[in-house]
Amino acid sequence: MQLATHNRAVAAWLLVCCALVFAIVVVGGITRLTHSGLSIVEWQPIVGALPPLDEAGWQETFGKYKQTPEYRLVNPGMGLDGFKSIFWWEYVHRLLGRLVGAVFFLPLLWFALRGKVPRALAWKLAAVLALGASQGALGWYMVQSGLVDDPRVSQYRLTAHLGIAFLIYAAMLWIAFDLLFPRESQSSPPFRGLRRFAIALVALIFAMVLSGGLVAGTRAGLAYNTFPLMNGRLVPPEIFSLEPWYLNFSSNIATVQFDHRLIAWLLALLVPWFWLRVRHAAVPQRAKLGAHLLLAALALQVALGIATLLLAVPIPLAAAHQAGALLVFSAAVFVLHSLR
Helix, strand or coil, rough: HHHHHHHHHHHHHHHHHHHHHHHHHHHHHHHHCCCCCCCCCHHHHHHHHHCCCHHHHHHHHHHHCCCHHHHHHHCCCCCCHHHHHHHHHHHHHHHHHHHHHHHHHHHHHHHHHCCCCCCHHHHHHHHHHHHHHHHHHHHHHHHHCCCCCCCCCCHHHHHHHHHHHHHHHHHHHHHHHHCCCCCCCCCCCCCCCHHHHHHHHHHHHHHHHHHHHHHHCCCHCCCCCCCCCCCCCCCCCCHHCCCHHHHCCCCHHHHHHHHHHHHHHHHHHHHHHHHHHHHHCCCCCCHHHHHHHEEEEEEHHHHHHHHHHHHCCHHHHHHHHHHHHHHHHHHHHHHHHHHH
16 A cells, blocks of 8 residues: 555656646747747756846846857847847746756656665656756757857757657656556457557557658748648659758758648547557557547547648647647547557
């Protein structure tokens, strides 16, 4: 009974961390959409926790921003009030990053000192902590790419930053599920085929997330704002217009958007098929619930994606679309865990 209580406490803490990561992913999307990510030009993990506190501090911070290519090429003549409007989104994003680190590390230390973390679990949590630390460094590495000549962050670094956030989220969610729903038997489940199907879906959803990062990084969502065709074509003719050919998959907005649409179409076919198979299989009720949640989350996400595209990426819809990706991913991880 005491072990079960400890497990529930650790699981609750991890779910709180998941909620914070969910929030930081959404705020990060808004930061990108409002072009706020390059407003803070220094990485100060400790000192930077405090915003400017007086007029002199604001003028100093604004003065540093004026030296960036974004100010010179994109926002020349921006006033202090305009700068504050973009500063606060990036500040909140970084503040949430610090909060996630503190909320993960301090309880982890407390649980470990009280002997509530078995050795096997401790190694898993240490790996999550290391991944979180690397995520902070990667975030600054991403920002640096937009502070040199081109006032845009690298789409490769942006996509990697987004992908690691999803991996951290998935790791914490999986560990929490392990603690809340311990495996009753070590024997292989009779629904091995469904488990492989679920693994494929999780991988495909993660690929969709990465392709979404490339869409965001290249601003491909501002082109081809028609559906289901792309400006009247099933496949746009300029899909392989860049040389060498492989650059099209990461730098050609036609190809990047086409790939994102293609993965969405695949999921729109595969998830209902998976749902039907789970519905008629002798699987745990949790798996059936997870399949229902996955189908509903995907339907919502597809609707958000189409609306975001047709309306040329309005910030509220685009932010909801990014949140929707996490909902779909969460449901897929849940149903996969239920089939283990």
